[in-house]
Amino acid sequence: MQPPVTLISDAQSAEETFLRQIFVRDQMAEWSRDPLVMARADGVHYWDIHGRRYLDALSGIYVVSVGHNNRRVIEAMRQQLDVLHFSPPMHGTNPVAVRLANLLAEVSPGDLNTCKFECGGAEVTEAAIKLARQYHRLTGHPGKYKIVSRYQSWHGSTMGSLAASGLKSRKTVNEPLPAGFLHALPPTCYRCPYGKRYDGGACGITCADVIEQMIDLEDPETVAAIMVEPIGHTGGVIDPPPEYLPLLREYCDRHNVLLIFDEIITGAGRTGRMFAAETFGVTPDVLCTGKGLSGGFAPISAMIVRRPIADVFWGPIETNPGFVEGHTNEGHPVACAAAIAVLQEILERDLCANARQQGDRLRAGFERLAAKFDCIGDIRGKGLLQAIEFVEDREGRRSFPKSVNFGVRVGRRALAHGLLCRFDPNWIAFGPPLISTAEQIDEMLAILERSLAETLDEVLSARRDA
Ligand SMILES: Cc1ncc(COP(=O)(O)O)c(C=O)c1O
Incomplete structure (x- = not known):
C-alpha cells in the first residue's frame, strides 16, 4: 500500500512525504534514500526541511544571481x-x-x-x-x-x-x-x-x-x-x-x-x-x-x-x-x-565587478588547494563560473577510475558539510551568487578543502586495505 500524499509543511511531515509523487532530476531510487528537500533560502544560504543550512556555491543551478530572498x-x-x-x-x-x-x-x-x-x-x-x-x-x-x-x-x-x-x-x-x-x-x-x-x-x-x-x-x-x-x-x-x-x-x-x-x-x-x-x-x-x-x-x-x-x-x-x-x-x-x-x-551594485573580484579570490583558493592536493589536475573558468578537474596522476593527467567516482564523492561530502556545488565523476564546479562576499567564498573553499581531504583519505585507505 502506498502512503497518502502529505504536504511538506515541516520536518515531521516531510519524513512521511510520499516522494513517489514527484519526478526529480536525479536517479530517483538513489535520491529517495536521502532526499534533499529545500524549505527556505536567504542571501547565499538554503535551509532544508530538517533545518540544515547549506552555503549555495551553485546559485541553485547558476540561477540565483542576486541572492535568495532579494x-x-x-x-x-x-x-x-x-x-x-x-x-x-x-x-x-x-x-x-x-x-x-x-x-x-x-x-x-x-x-x-x-x-x-x-x-x-x-x-x-x-x-x-x-x-x-x-x-x-x-x-x-x-x-x-x-x-x-x-x-x-x-x-x-x-x-x-x-x-x-x-x-x-x-x-x-x-x-x-x-x-x-x-x-x-x-x-x-x-x-x-x-x-x-x-x-x-x-x-x-x-x-x-x-x-x-x-x-x-x-x-x-x-x-x-x-x-x-x-x-x-x-x-x-x-x-x-x-x-x-x-x-x-x-x-x-x-x-x-x-x-x-x-x-x-x-x-x-x-x-x-x-x-x-x-x-x-x-x-x-x-x-x-x-x-x-x-x-x-x-x-x-x-x-x-x-x-x-x-x-x-x-x-x-x-x-x-x-x-x-x-x-x-x-x-x-x-x-x-x-x-x-x-x-x-x-x-x-556593480555585481559584474564583484564577480570578477570574488572570481579572482575563488581562483586563488583553488590554486592553493592544487598546491596542497596532487589530485587537482586543472582549474578552469572565468568570474564566478569555475571548476576543478580531478586526476589520479597529475603528471600523466590520468583520471581516477570510473569506479572511484571521485568528484561525486567530494561533492556529496561537501553537501553533507553544508555546501551546494556541481559535481561529476571527474570535476566539481562553483557558480555562487554574484552577491557573494570574500568571507563566503573563503567558507566555501574551506568546506571544499575538508571534503577533498576526507575523500582522499577514504580512497587511499581503501587502496591500502585492498
Ligand atoms: C547552457 C545551457 N543551455 C540551455 C539550458 C536549458 O535551460 P532550461 O533548463 O532552462 O531549459 C541549460 C540548462 O541547464 C544550460 O546549462
Missing part, C-alpha cells in the same frame, strides 16, 4: 502583480516586456538589440535554431538549415535543443532526434582531442579549424548556424583558448552562417561582464540568456538578436510572416518585472 526583486514583482499580471500574447505585448527589451538592448554588446522572450533555456535555444533557419529562408537561402554545435554541450531538454546538445547520457534514450544537427569536438585544451598542446596558440587552434572544415565539407549552402556556449558547462567548464570564439566569428562571416551564443549560464554577469560575449570580445548574431536573468524569481529567458538579422523579419505580410515562434507565457509581465529588477541590481 527584497527589491520581490517588491518589483509584487507591484507588477497589482497592475498587470498577464497580457494577451497573441495580440501584443506589455510595457514591462518593452522596458526589459530596451534594457537588454542597452546592456548587450554591439548591435544586439531585438529581443524575444521565452520561459526557459531550452525554449530560447530552440527559438534561436528556428530563427536561424527562417532568417536564411527569408534571405533567399532556404537550403541552409544545419546547425553545428558541440559534443559535451547542453542546450536543453526539448527535442530541438536536445538534438543540438552533445551528451549521449541525455540524448540516447530520446532518439531518434530531429535531423540537421552536426557536432564538433569541444575545445578541451587540458585533454586536447587532437593530441596537441595549446602553447600560446602553437596548436593552430585545430578545434576551431575543424569547424570550418565541417562547414566546407557539408556545403556552406546547407549550414544555418553554429551554436556554442562561450564557456561550455557540461564536460567540466570548458573554457576555450582566446582565439577560438573570434575564429568562429570569422568562419560565420565568411560562410553566411549565424553565430549563436548559448549564454543561459554565462549571461547576466556570471563571467564578470554582463555577457561572456564581452569577456571574449566576440559579438554573436544571436545571444540566448536565461537562468540568472531573473535570478530564479520567475521563469524567463531572452533571445537577443543583432539589428540586421532582426530587420529581415519586418517585411510586408504578403511575403513575410514575421518570426514564427511563440509560447503562451512569453514576455510574462511579472517575470519581466523580476528580470528588470535583477538587471538593475547587477548594474547599480
